[in-house]
Amino acid sequence: MRTDLEKVDTWEDLREWHEDPERGRVACRLEGEVFPFAWKPPDPLTLLDEARHHPKARILRQSPGETFDPTADASEAIRALPVEKVAQEPHLHLSIFDLSDLCQPGRALHPLSEAVFRPFERLCADRGIRWEGGFWPILFIGGSASATNYHIDPTPNAIFHLFGEKRFHSLKEPDRWCPQTVKDAYTKDKKLAVRPPGIGEEDCLVHDNAPGDLVWIPQLSPHWVDAGSLSATITFAFRQFRFA
Numbered sequence: 001m002r003t004d005l006e007k008v009d010t011w012e013d014l015r016e017w018h019e020d021p022e023r024g025r026v027a028c029r030l031e032g033e034v035f036p037f038a039w040k041p042p043d044p045l046t047l048l049d050e051a052r053h054h055p056k057a058r059i060l061r062q063s064p065g066e067t068f069d070p071t072a073d074a075s076e077a078i079r080a081l082p083v084e085k086v087a088q089e090p091h092l093h094l095s096i097f098d099l100s101d102l103c104q105p106g107r108a109l110h111p112l113s114e115a116v117f118r119p120f121e122r123l124c125a126d127r128g129i130r131w132e133g134g135f136w137p138i139l140f141i142g143g144s145a146s147a148t149n150y151h152i153d154p155t156p157n158a159i160f161h162l163f164g165e166k167r168f169h170s171l172k173e174p175d176r177w178c179p180q181t182v183k184d185a186y187t188k189d190k191k192l193a194v195r196p197p198g199i200g201e202e203d204c205l206v207h208d209n210a211p212g213d214l215v216w217i218p219q220l221s222p223h224w225v226d227a228g229s230l231s232a233t234i235t236f237a238f239r240q241f242r243f244a
């Protein structure tokens with residue numbers, strides 16, 4: 001297991017990290033009092049089956065490449081297969097951006113909602129974090145050879161790893177590789193960021209995710225993820241993140 005990410009394990013450290021003009025642009029791991037929850041991972045096949053039949057699921061096939069391809073729809077094929085076969089689809093890339101149904105009693109994410117989502121929302125609010133809109137967990141399930149290719153996100157995200165193998169990559173100098181013009185094109189014109197040539201291993205901060213890990217990714221900071229098995233994560237996205 002490899003990690004190049006620094007650990008942030010107190011709320012005071014997180015505030016300092018976020019407010020530091022340089023460190024605040026770089027990914028880190030959140031642990032200790034920032035994410036102190038006991039929980040059990042959901043059953044992978046139950047979660048996968050409920051997720052693929054969710055009416056708002058975005059179901060794609062994604063292979064490693066230079067950018068994310070939101071047009072590679074595979075929803076009909078994935079919904080028609082037995083769930084055991086879906087679990088073996090190497091390039092499966094399934095996302096659900098509204099988990100309210102799956103968090104209801106009896107559904108696959110209800111235990112996790114009670115053990116982690118709601119307590120984390122309360123803890124963040126109690127410790128002075130503010131955001132716009134609702135607390136926003138998003139589900140991502142990836143196949144064994146799937147990838148979430150190089151991209152930037154409009155919000156800072158905390159990525160909670162549920163099960164499986166996923167290698168996360170971020171950059172030591174994100175703003176060197178992703179200038180303001182690329183960020184503006186993304187935020188104003190929805191133009192996806194493309195991995196620029198020249199990024200080497202020495203420019204990256206790598207983290208091998210284990211269940212329970214929480215990786216913090218600053219807003220508009222490039223990152224990409226390669227799966228090593230069927231895996232699932234929850235992304236907590238914070239719109240207009242700030243400390244009170």
Ligand SMILES: [Fe+2]
Pocket residue numbers: 151152153157223
């Ligand atoms: Fe992302």
